[in-house]
Amino acid sequence: MKYWLLKSEPDTYSFSDLASASSSGTIWDGVRNYQARNILRDEIKVGDYAFFYHSSCKEPGIAGLCMVTETGLTDPSSLDPASNYYDPKSSPDNPRWITINVVADRALKRVITLKELRQHEALSEMVLLNRGRLSVQPVSENEWDYILGLESS
DNA sequence: GCCAACGTTGGC
DNA sequence: GCCAACGTTGGC
Numbered sequence: 001m002k003y004w005l006l007k008s009e010p011d012t013y014s015f016s017d018l019a020s021a022s023s024s025g026t027i028w029d030g031v032r033n034y035q036a037r038n039i040l041r042d043e044i045k046v047g048d049y050a051f052f053y054h055s056s057c058k059e060p061g062i063a064g065l066c067m068v069t070e071t072g073l074t075d076p077s078s079l080d081p082a083s084n085y086y087d088p089k090s091s092p093d094n095p096r097w098i099t100i101n102v103v104a105d106r107a108l109k110r111v112i113t114l115k116e117l118r119q120h121e122a123l124s125e126m127v128l129l130n131r132g133r134l135s136v137q138p139v140s141e142n143e144w145d146y147i148l149g150l151e152s153s
Numbered sequence: 154g155c156c157a158a159c160g161t162t163g164g165c
Numbered sequence: 166g167c168c169a170a171c172g173t174t175g176g177c
Contacts, residue, residue, distance in 0.1 A: 009163090033162095033172075056163050114164080133162050133171065 002043070003139040004050035005128060006066070006102070015052045015063035018104045025069060025103030029077040030085045032097065036136035041098040043138070044068055049105065051139060051147070053128070061113035062147065070101035109151050122146050 006028060008014070018026055031037055044050075045068065052064040075097035077085035090096035117123050123146060127137040139147075 007163090035172090060164070131171090132164080135162085 002045065002048050003141060003144040004039070004044060004048060004068075005053050005062075005137045005139050006050045007053045007055045007135040009056045010054040010063070011057065014054065015066075015104070015107060018052065018066060018102070019064065019107060021104070023103070025066070025101055027073060027076065027101050028099045029075045031075070031099060031135060032085060032087070033135060036134060037097060037099075039136045039138070040100055041072070044071060044100055044136075046071055049144075050102065051144075052104075054111070055135075059111060059113055061111040061116070062108060063111050064107040065105040066102040067105050068100050069103050073099050073101060075099045112147060112150055116150065117147070120146070120150075 013026075028040070031040060048068045050066050050068065051062045052066050054060060054063050074092065074095040075085070075090075077083040078087045078090040078095065078097040079092060080086055085097075087096055114128070117126065118129060123129065123143055126139070126143055127134060131137070
């Protein structure tokens, strides 16, 4: 099992939105970056866990944990002409944007902020802190465990 | 296939 | 709202 970090703007879709979604969770739609798409399509597996990260907001940071329940899904927004994420170069026969379904696992006891993460030498190699713009990223097991260890501190 | 121009992300 | 970083586009 591997660990990941998924970014969302909480004004658009927050961790509490996922937590209050139906038991089937949500499709992680709208990713339009090839590196992130490749991770969604090729690397993330059912049963993997991810941090749910709030970006572009007052307090950027990790708000909760979620679990991957399905992979290999065509992003429905890419085929919807009414969507902001519509991509005319994608089609049902040859979908360009492949994604996953996730469910909420649990909220963290507190949001672990980006500012706090930056203060820990043990996390200095985190993708989040070095290639901040990537919206789907790997998290090492050591980083995962370390960050969960901060939760109660 | 280079690279300048342009667009987007996302912290601050 | 600014702007640095960086991904994408498109002319050549």
